Amino acid sequence: MAQLSVNNLSLGYDGKEILNGLSFQVTAGSYLCILGENGSGKSTLMRTILGLQSPLSGEVSTGDGLIQNEIGYLPQQTAVQKDFPATVWEIVLSGCQGRCGLRPFYRREEKQLAAENIRRMGITELRNRCYRELSGGQQQRVLLARALCATRKMLLLDEPVSGLDPKVTGEMYRLIDTLNKDGITVIMISHDMEAALRYATHILHIGKTVFFGTKQQYLESSAGKAFTGKEEM
């Protein structure tokens, strides 16, 4: 059974459709890369999967032991965070908030989980630093650690490497790959064809033509040929 099933989904804003008839499934442990032009609706799709906005029609369902609130999310950076006074520790710990219900404080196991994920991301020495003073790559690691606190099963990453320099981008991709190897399902939006083909197991390409399938199928499909062909030019 699939962890995430999207059925005949149509999405958009204020009744205006961006994308329709979208169907695909994500099974545990896979690495799905979502490709497409700017403005093709990748972020909108992710927001719909997370329940941040409702679909115009169709449905998103979770299964295989995954609950919708247990999906870790790495959003595209928002403006508010730029001058937010908060330490790395405070931010990562806030990823556990979903488990708290109405309880006003964090339990010891939640603090342990946060510490564990900080270590996993290799940012232990940044623990008491202020988020706004970190480099772009360090900030993304913090947000990734926070997302890991919210999930053990699935991560949704919206352009996790945008704005990072090539070296840090490579490190970020390897980090995500390790998480995937550890058994976390990854769904990632990316512009980076090369990385997608290197790490992903499945590709979802949205735009004028929609493609969903394994990486192999994608390379053989016309959508993939057109895209990779363009890359080479």
Add this chain to the structure above:
Amino acid sequence: MSLMDNLKMYFQYPFVRYAMIVGILIALCSSLLGVTLVLKRFSFIGDGLSHVAFGAMAVAGVTGLSNEMILVMPVTILCAVLLLRSGQNAKIKGDAAVAMISVGALAVGYMLMNLFSTSSNISADVCSTLFGATSILTLTLTEVWVCAVLSVIVAAAFLFFYNKIFCVTFDENFARATGIKADVYNLLVAIIIAVIIVLAMNLVGSLLISALIIFPALSSMRVYKSFRAVTICSACLSVFCTAVGILISILSGTPVGSTIVAIDMAAFIIFSLAGAVRR
């Protein structure tokens, strides 16, 4: 007579003690949500609400209600909720709605005061509603109690939901995605702001409330780097500035509200310098 004796003499009067107690409570509450307000770009809502409270105060004065709070509080809370809604609605721009409501409330309030007021000195009335002139020094015991109870509720709600407010302020989308009811907490924040504004009208008047809410937060954000430190520092700073402001205004006869805000500004300058040195 020394300064201390002088103060001792003033503190024998109950109205001075009441003013001090209420001032400190309001300063504490108003600073708590400052950071959230600044960072969530809610500060314009605070500004708009203070004008609404002014309008409601005028209406309450005209209708001759014995306790103005009965009208002012619900109206301000209602407007807080409406403004929050309009801010989320992409079609009507949030700040345009705020401008409309706040300017409208100011105009209507001033007009009503002029048309129906029984007082002989209208401009003094208006001035004291806008700048809080002397109302803090004319508090009754009941008003002190109402203020104390509401302050305790506000502070308790803030403490209880501190972690959730942090989460929703830092990243609303992430909070929603992990199942936190962000709308509920936004609503809670809006209601708390409304309550604080109505309370603070007594202290600094409706025009200066935003300063009371925002200055301590902005000051501590210059120096401290964690949300917790910023929150604690703004609470302490706000209480300190307000207490000093009240003392100065009692001793030298300056208007309470503007003295407090002037001291808040001075603190902001000092903290900005300190922050610049530290960097």
